[in-house]
Amino acid sequence: GAVELGPYRHYMQKEIFEQPRAVADTLEGIEGIAPELFDGQGEQAGSAWRVFKEIDRVLILACGTSYYSGCTAKYWLEDIAGIPTQVEIASEYRYRTSVPDPRTLVVTISQSGETADTLAALRHAQSLGMTHTLTICNVATSAMVRECELAYITRAGAEIGVASTKAFTTQLAGLFLLTLALAQAKGKLSAEDEARHLKDMRHLPVALQSVLALEPQLIQWAEAFAQKDNALFLGRGLHYPIALEGALKLKEITYIHAEAYAAGELKHGPLALVTSAMPVVVVAPNDALLEKLKSNMQEVRARGGVLYVLADADTHIQSSEGVHVIRLPEHYGVLSPILHVVPLQLLSYHTALAKGTDVDKPRNLAKSVTVE
Numbered sequence: 001g002a003v004e005l006g007p008y009r010h011y012m013q014k015e016i017f018e019q020p021r022a023v024a025d026t027l028e029g030i031e032g033i034a035p036e037l038f039d040g041q042g043e044q045a046g047s048a049w050r051v052f053k054e055i056d057r058v059l060i061l062a063c064g065t066s067y068y069s070g071c072t073a074k075y076w077l078e079d080i081a082g083i084p085t086q087v088e089i090a091s092e093y094r095y096r097t098s099v100p101d102p103r104t105l106v107v108t109i110s111q112s113g114e115t116a117d118t119l120a121a122l123r124h125a126q127s128l129g130m131t132h133t134l135t136i137c138n139v140a141t142s143a144m145v146r147e148c149e150l151a152y153i154t155r156a157g158a159e160i161g162v163a164s165t166k167a168f169t170t171q172l173a174g175l176f177l178l179t180l181a182l183a184q185a186k187g188k189l190s191a192e193d194e195a196r197h198l199k200d201m202r203h204l205p206v207a208l209q210s211v212l213a214l215e216p217q218l219i220q221w222a223e224a225f226a227q228k229d230n231a232l233f234l235g236r237g238l239h240y241p242i243a244l245e246g247a248l249k250l251k252e253i254t255y256i257h258a259e260a261y262a263a264g265e266l267k268h269g270p271l272a273l274v275t276s277a278m279p280v281v282v283v284a285p286n287d288a289l290l291e292k293l294k295s296n297m298q299e300v301r302a303r304g305g306v307l308y309v310l311a312d313a314d315t316h317i318q319s320s321e322g323v324h325v326i327r328l329p330e331h332y333g334v335l336s337p338i339l340h341v342v343p344l345q346l347l348s349y350h351t352a353l354a355k356g357t358d359v360d361k362p363r364n365l366a367k368s369v370t371v372e
């Protein structure tokens, strides 16, 4: 039946605020890490364990926001599971000559499970002899789930807003589980690590709720962004794809030109664009890269750029002239991307409200691109 808006003004707003529930549902009932979590349907039941033992690489194929969840997962898969991982835009992969390796796990990521390029990329990989396929998908009855050997169904529920929000965070939850299951199959997950990661995952809904409570501060930022024509987003490591997703959200629903860069690339080009008219959003959790990021921030300040910093509990960055800081309540370690994307969603949503653009149906865009 029709999805009710309830107390919300827009589906995107509703879907942003549903994220604690969506992530909780996606992780519900998981008592321990096991490849069986990824078993396919019917005759594929029981096959994940064998597949995980057989493969020694991962190839992720996706489009749009789903591509950025794949980019995030690459950092997890190489760091935690030690598995070489390649992430490719589906429309690129399907049309280029590539070198197939049958010991690859091909992972497609899709909210709808019907995106034409992602389906075609999957079939292309299969035609090259890569039979081990897995999808992280939000629609259990989709073509993607039917055509993949293994599947993990996210439980975001129907996503109506064209700009993806809860599908992204639930994909990340599913991809983190996949990372742990592959790490386990490769003998790289100790019982202590498993218990620690499970505990952190169970705490995610509460942590997401406390990030959503930052909304009033993001409304203030949005008032400034609504006056701008351009914005730059910076991140490093796990949060580089989050910066990309933040820029995509802003483009999609506010029509403000936004670009994201790996912060280390700043001096190789985008620094030339920085003036006082260019807001620079920095995703700055307190991880091993924070000191590097701080020097990138100084480079921006020295050119008069205005910084909007998403820090977290332990980041010692203070608001000052030209530096606006919002502090997330906790530092969340490797799961931090799941939290840091939320303020970026809220920033875009409120900037769109301030500009009066059509949040749920941005011009020229479709929810699901099922034709080429």
Ligand code: G6P
Pocket (backbone or CB within 6 Å): 063, 064, 065, 066, 109, 110, 111, 112, 113, 114, 115, 118, 162, 163, 164, 365, 366, 367, 368, 369
């Ligand atoms: C469209 C939507 C995006 C989505 C992308 C991929 O561009 O507007 O929100 O990320 O398709 O869709 P999928 O269903 O494959 O995740």
